[in-house]
Amino acid sequence: MEESDRYLNKYINALENTTFEVFENDVTKKSLNGYAFSLIRELSKYTTCPNQDRALQTKALHYFKILAKAFYHLAYSVGAEVTVQFRDKPVQHIGVAYKSNMGFADWLNTYSIFRVLRDQAGLNVLEGITDSAMDRAETSWDTLDKNMLHFLSSLHTNPKTREKLLIDAIKSTHPDSGDYLQEGFAIEFVTYLYEPLLFVYEALLRNNEEDFNAQLIEALTRHKTYYDTQKNKRCNDSNGWISWRLLGAAALAYDKGIKINVKSDYIPEWLYKGEFDTATLPKYMVS
Numbered sequence: 001m002e003e004s005d006r007y008l009n010k011y012i013n014a015l016e017n018t019t020f021e022v023f024e025n026d027v028t029k030k031s032l033n034g035y036a037f038s039l040i041r042e043l044s045k046y047t048t049c050p051n052q053d054r055a056l057q058t059k060a061l062h063y064f065k066i067l068a069k070a071f072y073h074l075a076y077s078v079g080a081e082v083t084v085q086f087r088d089k090p091v092q093h094i095g096v097a098y099k100s101n102m103g104f105a106d107w108l109n110t111y112s113i114f115r116v117l118r119d120q121a122g123l124n125v126l127e128g129i130t131d132s133a134m135d136r137a138e139t140s141w142d143t144l145d146k147n148m149l150h151f152l153s154s155l156h157t158n159p160k161t162r163e164k165l166l167i168d169a170i171k172s173t174h175p176d177s178g179d180y181l182q183e184g185f186a187i188e189f190v191t192y193l194y195e196p197l198l199f200v201y202e203a204l205l206r207n208n209e210e211d212f213n214a215q216l217i218e219a220l221t222r223h224k225t226y227y228d229t230q231k232n233k234r235c236n237d238s239n240g241w242i243s244w245r246l247l248g249a250a251a252l253a254y255d256k257g258i259k260i261n262v263k264s265d266y267i268p269e270w271l272y273k274g275e276f277d278t279a280t281l282p283k284y285m286v287s
Helices: 002-025 032-046 054-075 104-116 120-127 131-136 143-152 159-172 184-205 209-227 244-255
Strands: 081-085 090-094
Touching: 002 032, 002 054, 032 054, 032 104, 054 081, 054 104, 054 120, 104 120, 104 143, 104 244, 143 159, 143 184, 159 184, 184 209, 184 244, 209 244
Parallel strands: none
Antiparallel strands: 081 090
């Protein structure tokens, strides 16, 4: 696991020494989304290290936040001048017609990480997604994706609206709904990962602590079943090492006063509790 430590430090050092400055001058010189999602991938690997540097992890999360927020803001504002911030001073850039990392899976992971970071400004950017941005994505958005997006973007709306959107999303997960690709691998993905996530949110929004924990256990069991196959994916696929999706829901539940009784390395407690070590962060990031 020393390799994960080295790579995480490598990404952070590159951002601090050169890359943030490059992005301030020209967001098309390097891959903004490539840096963002590579950073979170290395962080996911690092969370399995026996000895972890919490300050390093905190910095990686906050740097991902900076990169991802700028990426999506630019992607949703093609041709328009927008203000983004990489270091201490905001800069202006023209929106870019990105195609990569514009699908729902990356949107959902980023949404969940912003929930972990309690970053409402980041959530506002994500919820401002446009139809043209979805149409442009390399990975197509199906009806299920859009229904989940609409529900997750409605958590602070009136309960009746929210409930209808949740029901629509849950119905879309059914294998015979026709709302997503009717192939075995897609049905398995939705059944093991998306469907249980929606029931976790359903229990959360009812503020039902007992059911929330029960649904969280079920969701974690399905997550583990999906990734811990005979191919031993947990050892070679960092997507399964922790669940950002469930962490986002757990963070919101924790902030609502729900006691989380589940212990799992798939949802590290320090993350959903927001126990970050900000000692080495630049002052402008913690002000």
